[in-house]
Amino acid sequence: MKLKYLSHSAFQITTENGKVILIDPFLDGNPNSPVKSKDVKADYIVVTHAHGDHLGDAFNIAKHSKTTFICVNELANYCKEKGFNAHNMHIGGQHSFDFGTVKFTIAHHGSQTPDNKYAGEPAGVILSIEGKNIYHTGDTGLFYDMKLIGEMNPIDYMLLPIGDNFTMGITDAVKAVELANPKVCIPMHYNTFPVIEADPEEFKQKIEAAGQKCYVMKFGEEIII
Ligand code: NI
Ligand code: MN
Numbered sequence: 001m002k003l004k005y006l007s008h009s010a011f012q013i014t015t016e017n018g019k020v021i022l023i024d025p026f027l028d029g030n031p032n033s034p035v036k037s038k039d040v041k042a043d044y045i046v047v048t049h050a051h052g053d054h055l056g057d058a059f060n061i062a063k064h065s066k067t068t069f070i071c072v073n074e075l076a077n078y079c080k081e082k083g084f085n086a087h088n089m090h091i092g093g094q095h096s097f098d099f100g101t102v103k104f105t106i107a108h109h110g111s112q113t114p115d116n117k118y119a120g121e122p123a124g125v126i127l128s129i130e131g132k133n134i135y136h137t138g139d140t141g142l143f144y145d146m147k148l149i150g151e152m153n154p155i156d157y158m159l160l161p162i163g164d165n166f167t168m169g170i171t172d173a174v175k176a177v178e179l180a181n182p183k184v185c186i187p188m189h190y191n192t193f194p195v196i197e198a199d200p201e202e203f204k205q206k207i208e209a210a211g212q213k214c215y216v217m218k219f220g221e222e223i224i225i
Contacts, residue, residue: 001130003157003225005217007032008192009054011136011159012040012222015129019043019099023125023136026056032192034220041065046102046127048138049111050075050119053192059084070102074120078113091123100129105149107140109167124149132156132225135180139189142172150180157225158182161189162203163196170198174206177214184213 004012009024010033022042027033030053037057042065045058055075061067062084069079069086076086089095094103105124113119124137126149135149136159149155158180161167167189168176177185185207190198200216207214217223 001132001225002222003134003217004222005186005188005219006030006035007219009048009136009139009159009161009188010056011188012042013099013127013129013134015099017099021046021099021127021129022058022061023127024048024054024056024138025058025061026053028057028060029053030056030192032219037061038064042067044068044070044097044099046070046125046136047075047079048107048125048136049109049122050078050113050117051111051139052114054139055114070097072104072120072123074118075111075113078117078119091121100127102127103153105135105137106143106145107138108143109139109141126153126155128153134159134225135182137161137176139167142168142176144179146176146179147181150182155180155182156184158185159188160185162187162198162200163190163192164198165195167196170203170206173203174210177207177212178210181212184215186215186217 037060076088079086109122204214
């Protein structure tokens with residue numbers, strides 16, 4: 001499969017069977033995004049929580065795609081209220097789709113829609129596709145159960161925030177990687193706004209000093225995983 005980093009917390013996965021899954025597609029208002037929502041299509045959009053920099057342009061994309069949203073129950077219902085298809089899930093639950101499985105995890109954060117509606121709990125997500133487990137933590141502070149998450153779902157790729165202020169900063173993110181123990185970690189949620197400026201190379205150096213592997217994806221870069 002292919003993993004493309006659209007900057008911030010937005011990723012695009014394209015599977016061997018041609019399914020496109022977007023995670024947290026914040027594109028048009030994102031100064032680092034290499035693409036605009038009108039140029040993107042998705043079979044599925046996973047949204048970790050309802051903040052504007054995660055729900056982002058999901059509705060614009062879904063308007064010109066045959067998209068199914070995958071979110072926690074309250075946020076899935078919000079998508080349905082707006083007229084879109086959605087599959088309701090919740091934290092701890094796993095479900096199989098035609099591209100692989102999705103399991104939601106806890107995240108310590110908030111979740112309010114851009115029009116100030118309650119959208120349930122924020123989440124992280126583990127996508128199991130073609131034998132690989134990809135853990136996108138969503139926006140979260142550090143929590144010790146990342147160790148349990150890694151033990152129960154051996155992680156190949158951990159996508160985690162390093163930008164501080166709203167989420168973990170570099171020091172806590174290094175500890176998160178130690179706890180979840182992925183094969184490779186990829187930093188996200190940095191340098192989109194001044195308040196979340198962080199140096200991914202500093203993060204990478206600290207990860208490597210701790211004996212773990214880090215790959216810093218460029219904005220718009222696509223890799224085969
Ligand atoms: Ni957020
Ligand atoms: Mn965010």
